[in-house]
Amino acid sequence: MHNIIPYLFALFLSNLCLHLSSAAVLNELYYNCGQTGNYTINSTYSSNLEKLSSSFSTEAVAEQGYYENTIGAAPDQIYGLVLCRGDANSSICGDCLKQSFEGVMNLSICPNSKEANIYYDLCLVRYSNQRLLNSTVSNSNKIIFSSDQNVTDSRFSGWDPSNNTVKNYFNTVVNTLLSSASDQAAYNSKKHFGTGVINITGSLPVIYGMSQCMPDISNNACNACLEDLINLMLKFFDGRQGGRILGVRCYLRYEIYTFFYGNPDQHVSGTVIPSPPASGNQPTQPPPMNSPTSTSKGGKSRHLIIIISVSVALLVIGSFIVFLLIRKLRHAETNITQEERMLATNNEILNQWNSKRSSDFPLFDFSQIANATGNFSLDNKLGEGGFGPVYKGLLQDGLEIAVKRLSSNSGQGLDEFKNEIQLIAKLQHRNLVRLVGWCIKEDEKILVYEYMANKSLDCFIFDKTSTGALINWERRFEIIEGIAQGLLYLHQHSRLRIVHRDLKASNILLDSEMNPKISDFGLARIFGPKELQANTNRVVGTYGYMAPEYASEGRYSIKSDVFSFGVLLLEIVSGKRNMGFHQYEDFLNLLGFAWDRWKGGKFSELICPTLTEVSQRQIERCIHVALLCVQEKPVDRPIMSDVIIFLTTESIILPEPKQPAYFNVRVTEEAVESSDFDGSSCSINYVTLTNPQER
Numbered sequence: 001m002h003n004i005i006p007y008l009f010a011l012f013l014s015n016l017c018l019h020l021s022s023a024a025v026l027n028e029l030y031y032n033c034g035q036t037g038n039y040t041i042n043s044t045y046s047s048n049l050e051k052l053s054s055s056f057s058t059e060a061v062a063e064q065g066y067y068e069n070t071i072g073a074a075p076d077q078i079y080g081l082v083l084c085r086g087d088a089n090s091s092i093c094g095d096c097l098k099q100s101f102e103g104v105m106n107l108s109i110c111p112n113s114k115e116a117n118i119y120y121d122l123c124l125v126r127y128s129n130q131r132l133l134n135s136t137v138s139n140s141n142k143i144i145f146s147s148d149q150n151v152t153d154s155r156f157s158g159w160d161p162s163n164n165t166v167k168n169y170f171n172t173v174v175n176t177l178l179s180s181a182s183d184q185a186a187y188n189s190k191k192h193f194g195t196g197v198i199n200i201t202g203s204l205p206v207i208y209g210m211s212q213c214m215p216d217i218s219n220n221a222c223n224a225c226l227e228d229l230i231n232l233m234l235k236f237f238d239g240r241q242g243g244r245i246l247g248v249r250c251y252l253r254y255e256i257y258t259f260f261y262g263n264p265d266q267h268v269s270g271t272v273i274p275s276p277p278a279s280g281n282q283p284t285q286p287p288p289m290n291s292p293t294s295t296s297k298g299g300k301s302r303h304l305i306i307i308i309s310v311s312v313a314l315l316v317i318g319s320f321i322v323f324l325l326i327r328k329l330r331h332a333e334t335n336i337t338q339e340e341r342m343l344a345t346n347n348e349i350l351n352q353w354n355s356k357r358s359s360d361f362p363l364f365d366f367s368q369i370a371n372a373t374g375n376f377s378l379d380n381k382l383g384e385g386g387f388g389p390v391y392k393g394l395l396q397d398g399l400e401i402a403v404k405r406l407s408s409n410s411g412q413g414l415d416e417f418k419n420e421i422q423l424i425a426k427l428q429h430r431n432l433v434r435l436v437g438w439c440i441k442e443d444e445k446i447l448v449y450e451y452m453a454n455k456s457l458d459c460f461i462f463d464k465t466s467t468g469a470l471i472n473w474e475r476r477f478e479i480i481e482g483i484a485q486g487l488l489y490l491h492q493h494s495r496l497r498i499v500h501r502d503l504k505a506s507n508i509l510l511d512s513e514m515n516p517k518i519s520d521f522g523l524a525r526i527f528g529p530k531e532l533q534a535n536t537n538r539v540v541g542t543y544g545y546m547a548p549e550y551a552s553e554g555r556y557s558i559k560s561d562v563f564s565f566g567v568l569l570l571e572i573v574s575g576k577r578n579m580g581f582h583q584y585e586d587f588l589n590l591l592g593f594a595w596d597r598w599k600g601g602k603f604s605e606l607i608c609p610t611l612t613e614v615s616q617r618q619i620e621r622c623i624h625v626a627l628l629c630v631q632e633k634p635v636d637r638p639i640m641s642d643v644i645i646f647l648t649t650e651s652i653i654l655p656e657p658k659q660p661a662y663f664n665v666r667v668t669e670e671a672v673e674s675s676d677f678d679g680s681s682c683s684i685n686y687v688t689l690t691n692p693q694e695r
Contacts, residue, residue: 030143030246034115036129045114045129048072052080052127053101065093065191066215068132078114080127086185086193086212087261088122096123119143119246126248142229143246144236156204159239164552171234171551172662173198173207175543178233178252179579180266181209182226186219188265192250196266205256208264213250221384225250227542234543362437369393369439369446373403382455392451400451401436405444417445423521427494431486433509433519449519453512458505461575461608473614475514476572480622482516483508484647487565488640490518491558497527499534499556503564504545505571525556533557533634544579544589548661549634559634562643563661566629570594573622575608591630591660598627598657622647627657 039045048071055069065084072078082100084093100118103109104125110116115128126132160166177198184194192213199206211229213222229245229252237243244253253259372393373380382390382402393401406417424435439446454460457479460471471479483503490498501523509517523540536554539546547563549555567578570590578590597605603623607614625646631637636658638646646654 030119031109032117032143033110033113034117034128036115038112039114040112044072044076045078048076048078049127050105052078053105056080056082056097056101056125065090068216076129078127078129079132080125081132081214082126083124083212083214085122085260086189086191087195089261092122096120097125100125117248124246124248142232144232145243154241155239156241161238167238168548168552168662170204170239171543173204174209174237174254175230175234175579176268177207177209177254178211178226178230180268181211182223182230182252184265185211185213186223186226191215192217192222194266195260195262195264196268197264198268207254207256208258208260209252209254210260211250211252214248217249222250224384226252231541231543235539364437364439364446364448366439366441366444366446368395369403369448372396372401376403376405393448399436400453402449402451404447404449406446417447417522420447420520420522420524423496423498423524423526426496427490427498427521429486429489429494430515431482431517432489433517450511452509452517454510454514456506457508457510457516457572460510461505461572462577471514473611473619476611477618477622479508479510479514479516480569480572481644481647483518483565483568484640484644486516486518487561488644490524491561491640497531497558498524499527499558500524500561500564501550501556502541502545503561503568504542505568508568527558533559544577547634548632557634558639559637562629562637562640563634565640565643566626566637567591569622569626569629570606573608573619573626574606575610589662591662594623595627595660598623617650621650621654624654624657627660628655630660631658632661633658 039049052069052071055071056067065086065088066082068079068081070077070079082097084096088096100109100120100123104116104118104127109118115130116126118125156170158166159170177196180198181194181196184196185192186194188194192215194211196209197206198209211226213225217225225247229247229250232245233243233252233254236245242253242255245251370376372395373391376389376391380392382392384390388404388406391403391405393403395401420435421438424432428434433452434450436448436450438448461476487500487503490500498521500518500521502520503518507518507520509519511517525534527534533555534557536556539551539554541550543551545564545567547556547560550560567590571578574590574594576590594606597603603620604616606623607619611619625638625643628646629637629643646652
């Protein structure tokens with residue numbers, strides 16, 4: 001409990017005082033101290049920590065801002081790594097690391113703790129008595145906070161939380177900016193670092209974004225990690241002028257002023273959907289970090305007095321708030337311990353198991369799963385997602401399996417774990433992935449699926465190499481039919497009416513014969529026999545695939561899945577992702593580009609270049625059906641039974657589609673010229689086999 005007190009206090013004060021100075025500072029500190037025990041002064045571990053600090057002070061700068069090291073031997077072995085922000089030069093990087101370790105060694109940061117994650121604005125320091133790398137790409141211990149550039153009104157001028165058009169407008173703009181910076185970091189930067197700027201006419205000022213991943217993770221894992229943070233950001237920072245999410249593997253930030261050094265890597269500018277009239281004055285942008293303004297001596301004194309007065313007031317308020325938080329936490333801890341909560345959770349899940357138990361759906365021992373995966377060896381790792389890694393395994397009877405190991409510190413994983421057990425055990429269809437069994441032991445929660453030899457659909461349709469050419473048009477159409485049949489079963493033919501809520505290319509797995517199977521039912525929901533739609537305050541899924549009524553209002557139905565299917569259908573035909581920093585001429589997403597080409601009679605420009613032999617009539621019909629599925633209003637979209645008939649019966653005359661959702665997301669010619677996307681090849685893609693975190 002004592003470890004959280006300095007963390008909450010430092011986080012609160014640092015957040016509120018963030019904009020008292022416009023110059024680049026090194027005192028923006030956020031940290032957590034871990035739960036792996038304490039060391040004593042003058043012990044071997046203390047000596048090893050000092051040696052680790054010395055090694056980082058010189059080597060990290062030489063390694064271009066990233067360095068990892070291990071000092072000593074068990075039980076006093078210490079693992080450490082440091083990462084400087086991608087735009088920080090060697091001098092700034094060195095100063096930041098020096099200040100970080102000074103705080104550790106003088107015991108002002110995580111005193112005597114064997115583990116710490118320390119965040120400055122310009123660097124990250126991690127050390128632990130447990131291995132930090134090559135175990136998981138979990139982006140745990142996230143720190144989420146928004147910026148308050150304008151204390152009186154920290155949201156954009158004209159923001160109205162009750163206006164769905166405004167909310168969609170904001171989410172589209174921020175998602176476009178952060179996707180741009182994230183793709184730059186994941187695929188176009190040796191440092192896994194990317195920046196961007198979006199200049200939108202209307203009520204929004206210029207917005208700047210930045211993203212970074214640890215260099216030791218793969219491009220795909222970096223992209224998946226940042227995508228999870230974008231989903232979180234769109235939920236927590238509704239209408240706010242800035243914010244950031246810090247994680248141990250990746251982080252994101254956006255502001256309405258320049259907060260990084262150098263020019264942005266990606267530029268997006270132009271006109272988006274009309275926004276409401278601006279109310280009030282736009283916030284004043286602070287001077288650039290490297291150009292602090294000069295003042296007179298008297299002005300400096302007055303400025304200093306104001307800063308001290310405000311700081312004292314905030315200190316008093318912050319102390320009171322922290323006191324209330326601590327008392328609330330202590331009260332909660334006296335009611336039920338963590339061990340009791342875990343025991344109650346495990347008992348609840350085991351009771352669910354007992355009500356469903358059959359010989360075809362076994363409950364595995366943890367030792368069986370560990371042996372099958374080579375003790376969760378990196379060589380057997382298939383992918384990484386928001387809830388944890390997925391491994392290939394081989395049971396003693398020779399059955400190949402895919403093991404989804406939910407991260408022990410994933411607070412969102414439990415509900416999805418129980419939900420998947422409840423749902424998928426009742427579903428049997430050739431186009432749905434089969435759950436082989438599951439395992440639960442203490443904080444370990446594991447789902448065991450049939451192994452899919454060809455991983456997920458996104459590995460093929462977005463690949464710029466020869467891999468994408470492995471599935472010709474005939475095979476792609478079979479995959480489209482299979483996905484449609486799987487959705488039809490969920491919506492109409494299963495014992496339960498299921499809305500998947502996260503249909504996307506990475507959740508379509510392919511077996512050894514390239515047959516598609518819909519996976520990941522952690523976000524799915526059951527509908528009653530007469531229930532047509534439902535509402536939620538917790539919007540989850542992947543931005544770019546979510547229907548507009550779900551993204552803005554939390555309303556979902558089977559028509560939400562139809563919308564996602566339409567997006568997926570366009571992606572399969574074109575080999576291009578709907579959302580990302582790539583620009584399709586004067587459009588920021590694939591839907592607008594497809595609609596423009598369809599209306600202009602140029603649908604052939606949508607076809608992926610790797611498809612050399614195609615049925616023009618069949619592919620034109622697929623594009624037509626896709627546009628019917630992505631229409632703005634749910635009532636205009638077909639149901640899946642009609643979709644299958646439309647796709648397979650050429651004698652039926654299809655209705656004319658209306659303008660798709662998100663169509664008006666456009667860019668100017670200047671932005672197109674600055675993009676490196678030429679529209680001639682399939683997009684690079686990431687692989688994820690688990691659900692994203694809530695948006």
